[in-house]
Amino acid sequence: MSLEGSKTVYIKYFALLRDERGLASENISTEAATLAELYNEIRSRHDFSLPVERMSVAVNDDFAEWHNRVNDKDVIVFVPPVAGG
Amino acid sequence: MSLEGSKTVYIKYFALLRDERGLASENISTEAATLAELYNEIRSRHDFSLPVERMSVAVNDDFAEWHNRVNDKDVIVFVPPVAGG
């Protein structure tokens, strides 16, 4: 549970998540403290199928940790299981 | 030591052995029973540097064993250590 103030973050969706959200990106206002909280908040709102344990996360084009804090104006990507090659 | 009659074999030389013999091929009359005996006979005659242990041998375009018998009209190649690739 967060005691943070509200932040605005920009989220880009790829692959399965883009399909499930029906959008490629959006701005979101959130009070989530950590990236994991933020994902779970959005997941429950939009019924995403993948649990946080199956995902990775990137902030401002670098991989990040789920326990990292959410900062105002972060560009966030939730990374579904990859399948390159 | 062989009790065989005389046979004529055709020998092709490659690489180091061709250089040492100064010939690419020759017919040889021999009483050698085995391929190993034949190699040692020719080696001592022409002062080849490589001992039989470092060589392989082929007869009629197939690899053979040193203890195989020498047959009349065999085409024999003594194979110095290879270095392909």
Place this chain on the structure above:
Amino acid sequence: MFSLMETDIAESPLRAAVEDERAGAICTFDGRVRNHNDGKAVSKLSYEAYAELAEKEGNVVIAEALEKFNIIRAAAAHRTGDLKIGDVAVFVAVSAAHREDAFKACRYIIDEIKLRLPIWKKETYIDGGSVWVNCQSCSSHAHKHVADKGRHSHEVARASESTRS
């Protein structure tokens, strides 16, 4: 150098990029679109990438290979967009003085690319379904994504051995 490419991967410039007078060995790998996956006939395949991070991470993988193995140069590229059967999805080239290093580094680069780069594959099958293939750690599951009665349903399909190339 790692790059994402929206059009056909031309192998010769990548191969040329690793040539070097000191190189006695060049190993290359290419991953191609097969006509079957997991026993199902594939009619269409597309790759989507989170480009900024994929290119960054691809270059990290190549830098790691140069660090870990005694190699001279390495280059790799990955396709995005729609591919057809036989198209090259990913290409890796490595040069080294000796073949042991060339093979190991080439294998390392393709393994890490498949494991770490934010690139996703969507397969469409002749029988109609389509799937985002999920092969993280090659032991996870693929979620079959099907439009169903106006909302999304998710059917879990095994991403078996056959999702690996």
Place this chain on the structure above:
Amino acid sequence: MFSLMETDIAESPLRAAVEDERAGAICTFDGRVRNHNDGKAVSKLSYEAYAELAEKEGNVVIAEALEKFNIIRAAAAHRTGDLKIGDVAVFVAVSAAHREDAFKACRYIIDEIKLRLPIWKKETYIDGGSVWVNCQSCSSHAHKHVADKGRHSHEVARASESTRS
């Protein structure tokens, strides 16, 4: 298919020979003439083959790879004659459904070609000497062959790691 080639090995037909709709992975290897071997600057290199047996044994190696590994096609070629720095001395291409098999089979084929085929390499160095490089089992010795006062003398030189590519 294995072949000996007296002129430049063109890689594209060999690569094309292993393409297949079932192939998800193609691994290639090429061995090239380096500018140095064992620390000595190489000015010239030539390969000599006992052609009949080398071609036969090369095809045996490829048949073994098809038997041992789950691969689809394999092709290889080896140069003979004079080569210059950067020239391709040997090329191997293997296709498979999955990359593990492609890598293993490609490695098997190049290792066996180098170990078993009756092909010999003569290196000429910038400092003048020339050597038939002997790398059988990669633990033997190279016999340096020098014309000396009208007869042949044989100076044994270590064929170290650097004779492997």
